[in-house]
Amino acid sequence: MASGILTAPSNPRRKAHPWLRQSFNRHTLRGAVTLVVFVILWALVVAFKVPYLRLLPPPRDVAVSLLQSVASAGYWANWWISMVHIAVGFVAAVVVGVPLGLAMGINRTVRRFVFPIFEVLRPVPPIAWIPLAIIFWPTVSLTIYFLVFTGPFFIIVLNVMDGVREVSQNHVRAALSLGAKPRDVFWRIMLPATLPYVMTGMAVGMGVTWNVLIAAEMVTSATESGLGSMTWTAYTNGILPVIVVGMLSIGVAGYLSSALLRLLGERLMPWQRRI
Amino acid sequence: MSVRGLGPDAGPKAGPDAKAGGDISIREVTKIYDPDGIHVVAVERCSLEIAAGEFLVVVGPSGCGKTSLLNVLAGFEDLTDGEILLDGKPIAAPGRPVEPGSDRIVVFQNGALFPWKTVLENIVYGPMVQRRRELGRARQAARNLLAQVGLEGIEGSYPAELSSGVQRRVEILRALINEPRVMLLDEPFRGLDAVAKSVMHQFLLDLFERTRLTMFFITHDLDEAIFLGDRVVVMTTRPCCPKLVLQVNLPRPRDHRALGDTRFLELKRAALEAVHEEALKAFRAGERELA
Numbered sequence: 001m002a003s004g005i006l007t008a009p010s011n012p013r014r015k016a017h018p019w020l021r022q023s024f025n026r027h028t029l030r031g032a033v034t035l036v037v038f039v040i041l042w043a044l045v046v047a048f049k050v051p052y053l054r055l056l057p058p059p060r061d062v063a064v065s066l067l068q069s070v071a072s073a074g075y076w077a078n079w080w081i082s083m084v085h086i087a088v089g090f091v092a093a094v095v096v097g098v099p100l101g102l103a104m105g106i107n108r109t110v111r112r113f114v115f116p117i118f119e120v121l122r123p124v125p126p127i128a129w130i131p132l133a134i135i136f137w138p139t140v141s142l143t144i145y146f147l148v149f150t151g152p153f154f155i156i157v158l159n160v161m162d163g164v165r166e167v168s169q170n171h172v173r174a175a176l177s178l179g180a181k182p183r184d185v186f187w188r189i190m191l192p193a194t195l196p197y198v199m200t201g202m203a204v205g206m207g208v209t210w211n212v213l214i215a216a217e218m219v220t221s222a223t224e225s226g227l228g229s230m231t232w233t234a235y236t237n238g239i240l241p242v243i244v245v246g247m248l249s250i251g252v253a254g255y256l257s258s259a260l261l262r263l264l265g266e267r268l269m270p271w272q273r274r275i
Numbered sequence: 276m277s278v279r280g281l282g283p284d285a286g287p288k289a290g291p292d293a294k295a296g297g298d299i300s301i302r303e304v305t306k307i308y309d310p311d312g313i314h315v316v317a318v319e320r321c322s323l324e325i326a327a328g329e330f331l332v333v334v335g336p337s338g339c340g341k342t343s344l345l346n347v348l349a350g351f352e353d354l355t356d357g358e359i360l361l362d363g364k365p366i367a368a369p370g371r372p373v374e375p376g377s378d379r380i381v382v383f384q385n386g387a388l389f390p391w392k393t394v395l396e397n398i399v400y401g402p403m404v405q406r407r408r409e410l411g412r413a414r415q416a417a418r419n420l421l422a423q424v425g426l427e428g429i430e431g432s433y434p435a436e437l438s439s440g441v442q443r444r445v446e447i448l449r450a451l452i453n454e455p456r457v458m459l460l461d462e463p464f465r466g467l468d469a470v471a472k473s474v475m476h477q478f479l480l481d482l483f484e485r486t487r488l489t490m491f492f493i494t495h496d497l498d499e500a501i502f503l504g505d506r507v508v509v510m511t512t513r514p515c516c517p518k519l520v521l522q523v524n525l526p527r528p529r530d531h532r533a534l535g536d537t538r539f540l541e542l543k544r545a546a547l548e549a550v551h552e553e554a555l556k557a558f559r560a561g562e563r564e565l566a
């Protein structure tokens with residue numbers, strides 16, 4: 001019964017889903033402009049046969065190749081394999097790393113025993129593990145899982161350990177004063193208080209994970225597939241557009257896995273969302 | 276479930292199930308940190324009797340050992356010598372393992388609400404970990420408490436979304452729901468602005484009128500001390516022990532008008548003199564003083 005003037009939302013953007021609204025603001029528009037300029041420059045570089053970059057495939061070829069890939073089952077199989085590699089190695093790193101980090105943070109003796117090993121192994125870039133891992137592990141899958149594991153593992157352990165040591169003494173004391181038992185302090189204070197550090201460790205670790213995975217897949221590409229091996233095989237076969245498609249796919253996959261972690265973080269830590 | 280003296284569903288004030296007591300006897304307590312190493316004597320031969328239902332305020336120069344005394348009382352730290360009784364039962368003695376408990380709950384200087392819990396979850400934390408009471412009823416009690424102090428509507432908020440004044444009130448309610456015999460407050464209103472502070476004072480005085488819990492309240496603000504307390508104890512500089520005890524004979528219930536009372540001003544002058552003397556001593560001893 002109310003008249004249209006008062007009730008009808010005349011602006012359709014008002015009704016847009018918040019995600020849409022966030023995606024199409026001034027900042028994303030600027031990003032889009034940059035992207036377009038980049039593709040134009042790329043096309044120009046190819047058109048004018050700039051020295052050293054003469055072999056670069058034109059954007060059109062890449063686009064065609066991308067469309068062909070998206071339509072092929074093999075391409076998605078490579079996605080799936082890479083995702084499984086990441087998931088297994090990364091989850092293993094979390095499952096082993098978080099309890100170890102907690103133990104090292106809580107117990108001085110554990111820390112004193114384990115920390116020296118960390119001091120030695122942490123500065124070793126994960127990629128440097130490749131030769132040993134190939135020799136050591138019986139199958140290529142295990143090798144890759146292990147390499148993916150080493151990427152985020154140290155980062156997660158050290159973050160969690162720091163997190164435990166940052167737990168406010170007042171929070172622990174407040175809990176005790178309210179009648180908490182040691183196990184309540186562990187489950188209901190230590191764990192939630194270190195959760196932000198766990199998530200930070202995972203986010204930073206995820207960045208490293210893709211580096212390691214792609215390197216590992218490229219090295220083992222003769223026997224095991226994945227986006228990295230797809231890119232490397234394209235290189236050995238001299239199919240340049242597919243190399244670029246592989247690179248783009250890896251970028252998107254890395255972005256998606258980080259976004260997934262961010263989403264998980266928001267789910268697990270609602271108290272950090274609205275601040 | 277009821278909280279003593281609070282609200283319509285509160286239990287009878289002196290009924291058989293009402294937790295009586297809350298008198299504290301601090302006897303010749305000494306607290307030395309790291310006796311074999313740096314050997315910091317924080318509290319030395321400190322004796323204080325606090326009657327059940329008394330509002331005791333402790334003032335003294337910063338670093339004199341007030342928090343140390345409170346930590347021993349709370350059961351966070353062991354004591355080196357002496358003993359402390361709560362309602363005639365020893366709660367702290369040398370060699371005795373430290374035992375914090377929900378009969379004497381601490382409200383901390385910088386606030387210690389759990390940031391990962393909502394207001395309601397924070398308040399029911401005590402009943403939850405004590406596992407003595409059904410959680411649903413504890414939640415209802417928490418809602419009642421919030422409503423009684425005019426804080427309805429924030430139960431789903433996280434602490435970081437609230438002003439620090441509201442946070443302190445929630446923290447006090449979180450203690451109160453456990454029906455403690457004693458509240459130990461360590462400079463709970465430090466860092467609040469003058470307006471928020473005066474709201475907090477009224478809030479705490481109202482609670483005190485209704486519950487008559489024993490209060491052990493530490494502050495370095497003399498106005499606050501005299502306005503709130505039945506007795507104000509001025510502590511010596513480190514090691515901490517009572518230097519001057521002032522009986523505050525202002526009538527209750529009190530409101531801001533008490534601040535202009537001549538008795539108030541006299542008490543303040545006496546307290547100021549004692550505090551100043553100790554602050555000077557602390558200063559000469561090369562310590563930082565802020566009292």
Ligand SMILES: Nc1ncnc2c1ncn2[C@@H]1O[C@H](COP(=O)(O)OP(=O)(O)O)[C@@H](O)[C@H]1O
Pocket residue numbers: 308309315316317335336337338339340341342343344513
């Ligand atoms: N855990 C500790 N170990 C060693 N010294 C401490 C410890 N806690 C406090 N102190 C020392 O004890 C003295 C009293 O501290 P505190 O009780 O916090 O004083 P206040 O609360 O009156 O400001 C200070 O000199 C402080 O440095």
Ligand SMILES: [Mg+2]
Pocket residue numbers: 338341342461
């Ligand atoms: Mg203090």
